[in-house]
Amino acid sequence: GENVEQHPSTLSVQEGDSAVIKCTYSDSASNYFPWYKQELGKRPQLIIDIRSNVGEKKDQRIAVTLNKTAKHFSLHITETQPEDSAVYFCAAMREAAGNKLTFGGGTRVLVKP
Amino acid sequence: DAGVIQSPRHEVTEMGQEVTLRCKPISGHDYLFWYRQTMMRGLELLIYFNNNVPIDDSGMPEDRFSAKMPNASFSTLKIQPSEPRDSAVYFCASRLSGFEEQFFGPGTRLTVL
Numbered sequence: 656g657e658n659v660e661q662h663p664s665t666l667s668v669q670e671g672d673s674a675v676i677k678c679t680y681s682d683s684a685s686n687y688f689p690w691y692k693q694e695l696g697k698r699p700q701l702i703i704d705i706r707s708n709v710g711e712k713k714d715q716r717i718a719v720t721l722n723k724t725a726k727h728f729s730l731h732i733t734e735t736q737p738e739d740s741a742v743y744f745c746a747a748m749r750e751a752a753g754n755k756l757t758f759g760g761g762t763r764v765l766v767k768p
Numbered sequence: 769d770a771g772v773i774q775s776p777r778h779e780v781t782e783m784g785q786e787v788t789l790r791c792k793p794i795s796g797h798d799y800l801f802w803y804r805q806t807m808m809r810g811l812e813l814l815i816y817f818n819n820n821v822p823i824d825d826s827g828m829p830e831d832r833f834s835a836k837m838p839n840a841s842f843s844t845l846k847i848q849p850s851e852p853r854d855s856a857v858y859f860c861a862s863r864l865s866g867f868e869e870q871f872f873g874p875g876t877r878l879t880v881l
Binding site: 744 | 810824863865866867869870872873874875
């Protein structure tokens with residue numbers, strides 16, 4: 656089955672700096688890659704996703720890039736703010752193969768004011 | 769729609785007792801997922817259903833765990849007998865299909881003493 660590795664496990668950045676989280680996946684047929692943000696004591700919520708037919712997607716200060724050849728994808732947060740402090744999870748899925756998301760281990764991001 | 773609904777939000781019980789967690793997915797969603805989240809093991813998929821039928825229960829830790837989905841608007845996760853190592857936050861999530869966004873419920877925080 657699919658295996659998703661996520662790095663780093665913790666990330667501390669200064670407010671205003673950029674943050675980058677990287678994930679690798681094992682199933683070359685995976686074609687959907689969402690990112691979830693989980694604030695302390697809350698549920699995971701989708702912040703951005705990308706499909707395998709697209710190399711990059713942006714939404715204001717966040718962007719995701721996908722390299723299908725290398726089987727890795729990354730989340731980029733620019734101009735970080737204290738409210739970006741949370742745990743971020745990447746996930747991968749092969750549609751029509753059960754439609755089951757496989758999550759990475761999570762990255763705890765701390766934005767220092 | 770009120771989103772995915774879970775009850776109870778908090779459950780404290782003693783070892784050996786039966787615990788039942790409940791979930792109401794978003795109306796019209798085809799998929800329902802049960803996850804367990806702990807600091808040590810991250811976000812684990814326990815079991816998921818498609819159109820009320822269990823598809824993959826390979827994540828269920830042992831026979832003490834069971835899940836049912838008697839209809840499209842209700843699912844239960846039962847632990848009998850409960851053990852202290854079952855203490856975790858249990859999330860239910862639902863999704864329409866394929867590339868659609870997966871929505872998580874608020875979670876049930878279970879403490880087994």
